[in-house]
Amino acid sequence: MNPRLVSEIAALSLEHLELVAITMAIAIAVAIPAAVALARHGRARRVAMGFANLAQTVPSLALFGFLLPLPWIGGIGKSTAIVALCLYALLPILRNTLVGILGVDAAVRESAVAMGMTRRQILWHVELPLAMPSIVAGLRIATVTTIGTATIAAAIGGGGLGVFIFRGIAMVDTPTILAGAVPAAVMALAADEGLEWIERKLSS
């Protein structure tokens, strides 16, 4: 293989990973605390889940397009791409964290309260540990979809492996498309395997 191509694949893979890592960090930082807060408020929970579901239904290319003209978060480049990717990553993390926390056995929660644990202690020592397998399952879904969706970021100048894919489509050149698609698929499979392994460890 052409050494120029190899180094470009490496550079774009790294850029792709960076997009995914930043997206996941932001999505986790928003979705998990939000889920913790929403677990205690039924009405707000329905509104927030409705919004997150709605964001999920917007076709990804269209969402990138919608964000372009917006001030602050919009425009050509990485930050717009990251905002769009975050909107997609939020839902699975939010939903799985909620499912995990709400799924804690009522008898366990009742006795935690009656034993004189504070709300904070119940959250950190009971609810979150018991919700962890479900949270990790949500992270896994979010990571894998983000790796795939991040290829579209190239359409708005976000960089990453999508650069190859869009270039290959424009040139009608399959090897160029594969130079983007194969590393992205490998990345997604590796993330899936790795997080599944953690998930299994946690639920045993």
Next chain:
Amino acid sequence: MLRGIDLTVEEGETVALLGRSGSGKSTLLKAVNGVVALAGGEIWFEGRRTAEWDPIRLRRRMGYVIQDAGLFPHWTVEANVGLVPRLEEWKPAAVAQRVRFLLQAVGLPAEEFRRRRPRELSGGQKQRVGIARALAADPPLLLMDEPFAALDPITRFDLQRQFLELRRTVRQTALFVTHDVREALMLGSRVALLKDGELDVVLPAAEFVHARTTEARAFLASLEER
């Protein structure tokens, strides 16, 4: 839901709160440790109104046992039993010693059981751990909400006897909710019968069989049907 209830629990006695489903007996228990707020009236504990207590402190002074034990599934038996002492910041050695003592007291050899997880226990063993956990910080009052209702008859009888033994040895003060008149008579030093959120009758267990109210006779009839 609860009206006109006037009940005193003396030190060292077990009051059985007897009643049908929906009679308010569990609600009364939860009002005592402040899980259910009072709309009116007051409950006194250790010379103070419960409303004046910090709810966290209040609950740590009261052991609590429920039907499904409610053990923390991700913790070992030892961690479950040692919960309140750890919350109260006992020294680790003191916690370990207390856990060992309590497991023996409820009939579970500590060496064999302390590292197990709740899912590795039978229903009766879980409930024993639940009782040990409730007694861990030596609470002046033990609250029990139908703790043996979900057990098979033989295990239930075994635990009931063990509870009587425990009551005799440590003179534990307890409020015990049950819908089983036989259990109320066996474990209670007094029986308080609730009906539709009101106290129907309160009598020493030995005299309860002579109670005259309709509700009491309805319960006693279930004893005679044989």
